[in-house]
Amino acid sequence: MRYNWGEVRVLITGISGFVGSLMAKKLVDLGAEVYGIIRRRNEGVVPKRLIDLRIDKCVNLIEGDITDITSIFFAIDQSQPDVIFHLAAQSFVPRSFKDPLETIRTNVNGTLNLLEAIRLKDLDPIIVSACSSEEYGLQIISDKHYQRMIEKYGVIHPQPVRIPELPINEENFLRPMSPYAVSKVAVSYLMQNYYYSYGLRTIISRAFNHEGAGRGHNFVTSTIVRQAVMLRYGETDAIHIGNVNAFRDWSHVEDIIDGYLLLADKGKPGNVYVQGSMRTNSVLTYILLSLEQLGYTIHEIETFKGDKKIKNPTERNMDEFFGVKFEKTKVDELMLKEEVSYKLEDQGITVKTDKGDLKVKFNGDRFRPLDVPILMSDTGKIKKLGFKVNRKLDDIIKAQINYYLNPNNRKGIPP
Ligand code: A2R
16 A cells, blocks of 8 residues: 555645545545645635535635646645646537637646646656546447448548457557547646656546536536436426437446545556446437436337337346446447447437337437547456446436436526
C-alpha cells in the first residue's frame, strides 16, 4: 500500500462535477484532506453537488481555472498535494462537435497547465488523470463490420491486427471519433510524456462509461431514464432518442471511483489502465430495462413500420461473446450477431407491454456526426491491482431511476 488515506492531501480538479463530487465524498469519509479547484466564475458559490452530499464544509475549495496556469500554481501552493486526481474537463462528447476549440482548450491546454505547474514547482505528487474509453473509438467486431466500415470511410487507420478487437485492453489501437476523444488522446500522451521526460508520477485511467444518480442531464443514460420516468407519469408522449444501436460498457460510478483510488494507491507511474465492467449493452437495452424497472412487462418490440419484430427482447443470457461471459439481453445478442439493427428511417420502435404500447421515437437531431459503435473493456491489468466490479447494470439504472423519481430532479428539463 502506498497510502493510508487518512494521512493524505488530495487535490481534485473538477471537484464540482459528477465524478469529482462523489470522489470527494469518498475521500472525506476515508479521512483524507481534500482540496478542490472550482471555477472563478462561480465565485462565492459552493457547488450544489457538494452541498447535496453534505461535504461543502469538509473540503477546501480553491478558486481557479484549469486554462489559467497562474491559478493552478496558486492551487498547488495552497494544497501541497500528495495525490492529484485530474478530472476537470469539457466532458460531453456531443458538445465537443459543437465547440471543438473549447474542448481542446479545456482538456488539452488545461492538462498542460497542470503538468507544467507541477514540473515548475518541483513537486512529486501521484497524478491520476481521467482519460477515456472514447480514445479507442472505432473498434472492429467482425469481418462484416470491417467491410461495412471500409465501405463507409474508405480507410481504417491503423489497420486491425486482430478481429474482433474486443474486449479492449491498454494495447488496442486508438481511433478517436470526436474532438472530445482526440482531446483525451492528447491528455494520455501528455501524461506519459511528462513521465518519460521529467519523471512526473502520472497514471492514466481510461474509464469506460460510468453512470449513477446525478449524472449530467444531457448524457444518454440520463436522457433515457428521465424520459422513461416521465413516460410513466404521463409527462411525455414518448422516449425521444438518437442511435439505439450503440453499445457501451456501463459501470456504476462508485466502482470507477474505487478504481481511481486504487490507481493512486497501487498504479505504476507512466502506465495506462483500462477501467470498466467487461460488459457491453446497447442503448436500446438501457431503454427497455429502465421501462422494466418502472413496472412495465415487455412482451415484444417492433419498428413503426412493423418490419422488425422481437418477442421477449429483454430475456437475459450470460452466453460468451468476444470470449467473455456477461449479462446481455436477447435484443443485445441479435444486434451483436448483426441480425438486427435500427436506422433513422425506421422512425422508432413500439414497445408492447402489459400496460399498453409505448413509443421510442428516433430523433435525427440526437444522432452524432460520428458515433462510436461499440465499446467493451478488458480490465485484466487493473484487476491485478485488486479492482472489482461490484455493481450490475440493473443497479446503475436503479440509482438513476431513484434520482429522477424525485420531481425536483426532472423539473424544467426538456425530454
Ligand atoms: O463546470 P464546472 O465549473 O462545475 O467545473 C467542471 C470542471 N471544469 C473546469 N474546472 C476548471 N477549469 C475549467 N476550465 C473547467 N472546465 C470544466 O470539470 C466540473 O467540475 C468538471 C467536469 O465535470 P463533469 O462534466 O460532471 O464530468 P465528470 O463526469 O465528472 O467527468 C470527470 C472526468 C472528465 O475528465 C471526463 O472527461 C472523464 O472523467 O470521463
